[in-house]
Every structure is written in C-alpha cells, then in structure tokens.
Amino acid sequence: MVVLTKMSIEASAPRPPRIRRSPEAARENILAAAEAILVEQGPQALKLADVAKAAGVVHANVIHHFGSIAGVETALMERMIRQLAEKIIAGFDGEGATPGFGARALFDAFEAKGAARLAAWLELTGEGRRMTLVREVVDAVVQTRLAREVVADREAVVDVILLSIILAVGVGLFGPTLSDLLGRPPERARELALEMIQDRISDRV
Missing domain, CATH: 1.10.357 (Tetracycline Repressor; domain 2)
Known part of the structure; x- marks a missing residue:
C-alpha cells in the first residue's frame, strides 16, 4: 500500500514550464511589473521582493539585470x-x-x-x-x-x-x-x- 503524503504529492506535481526570455525581454518584463506597482501604489512600494514576485522571477534575476532596486527605479x-x-x-x-x-x-x-x-x-x-x-x-x-x-x-x-x-x-x-x-x-x-x-x-x- 502506497501512502501519499502532502510532500510527495507536491513533489510529483508537474511544475509550470520555465519561460526563457532574451535579456531585453527579461528586463522589459521586470520593468513592466515595476511600472504596475508604481502606478497602483507609488514609488515607495517598489521593493525588490514585490517587483520580483509581480514579474514572476526570483530576486537574483532582478539583481542580475539591474543590480538593485535603485537600478530598477532608474x-x-x-x-x-x-x-x-x-x-x-x-x-x-x-x-x-x-x-x-x-x-x-x-x-x-x-x-x-x-x-x-x-x-x-x-x-x-x-x-x-x-x-x-x-x-x-x-x-x-x-x-x-x-x-x-x-x-x-x-x-x-x-x-x-x-x-x-x-x-x-x-x-x-x-x-x-x-x-x-x-x-x-x-x-x-x-x-x-x-x-x-x-x-x-x-x-x-
């Protein structure tokens, strides 16, 4: 008898395909997400974690392309x-x-x-x-x-x-x-x- 735990189910669940973008497209995706946050909440809401989440990428991806949240703002x-x-x-x-x-x-x-x-x-x-x-x-x-x-x-x-x-x-x-x-x-x-x-x-x- 096989017991399926929550962890094993999550591990076996198919993951969404990773989107591969060119560097230009990746930057544009991040900036579009940052602009949406800017319009809705103002510049004080431009946080690294929130921009990364809105863009559907990890923090390291944002840092790779812009260096910091200040780089995103500029x-x-x-x-x-x-x-x-x-x-x-x-x-x-x-x-x-x-x-x-x-x-x-x-x-x-x-x-x-x-x-x-x-x-x-x-x-x-x-x-x-x-x-x-x-x-x-x-x-x-x-x-x-x-x-x-x-x-x-x-x-x-x-x-x-x-x-x-x-x-x-x-x-x-x-x-x-x-x-x-x-x-x-x-x-x-x-x-x-x-x-x-x-x-x-x-x-x-």
Whole structure:
C-alpha cells in the first residue's frame, strides 16, 4: 500500500514550464511589473521582493539585470523618458505639429503613470543625477523640424524644455490638490502652466 503524503504529492506535481526570455525581454518584463506597482501604489512600494514576485522571477534575476532596486527605479524612469521622447520627436517631425504639442505631451506623461512621483522620489533619494538620458533626449528634440523652425536658438529651446519639465512635474505632483485647496478646478494648474510655456515660446518666435 502506497501512502501519499502532502510532500510527495507536491513533489510529483508537474511544475509550470520555465519561460526563457532574451535579456531585453527579461528586463522589459521586470520593468513592466515595476511600472504596475508604481502606478497602483507609488514609488515607495517598489521593493525588490514585490517587483520580483509581480514579474514572476526570483530576486537574483532582478539583481542580475539591474543590480538593485535603485537600478530598477532608474531604469523605469529612463523607460518612461524614452517613451515620452519618441512621442514628442515623432510629433515635432510630423506635419501639422504645433509648438505646444511637446508641452502637452509632457504634462500628459507626468500626470499619469506615477512619473512625477517617481522623478521626485529619485531626486529625494539622491538618484536624480543618474538621469543622464535627459540630456540625450533634449539634444534629439532640439534637432527636430518644429524646434528648428519655431525657435532657431538652441539655448532658447533648451530653456523652454527646462521650464516645461519643471512645470509638468510640479503639476503632476501638486496641481489638482493645490487647485482644489484654492477653490479652482483641478485642471487649472495645468492650464496656467501651459499658458506660461506658450508665452515663453511666443516671445521667442
């Protein structure tokens, strides 16, 4: 008579097949899981164990690809920046683009997906200066058709981008809350910030 214990049953149970991914796909899987946690719970919830569990991998896998949870945070911010840059650059090089397109795209990005909170979190934890990708993105935007046509001076373009990012992050973090506290509609902070950016662009046209 064979006695099946709980341990023997679990040992004999078929295990789910291991998913083999390329290094790029493995990184993307981990970052997608981290982004889901970021959106739902905020950057303070980005813990190594939770990211690994959400991605369906072991801790060592996350460490192998990113070194630490700080590496995940930085890579996640870079991923968001790249996605935003691709959208802005495509829009600026397309027909019918307007000067305010890039600013609106920035505000959309920082008001959604927890990007503003992650940017602030990286700065507060001393990781902000690791975001060297921002310079590459700015250089790419400066070279777009719209940027060259609307504001020929490179330094003026960079100033507009700097102003846009600072205002977009601020609105993403505090806009609706402060608007409500001051008796304004939740979108009022965004409207005022976009007006300020548009005025800056108009002065340079």
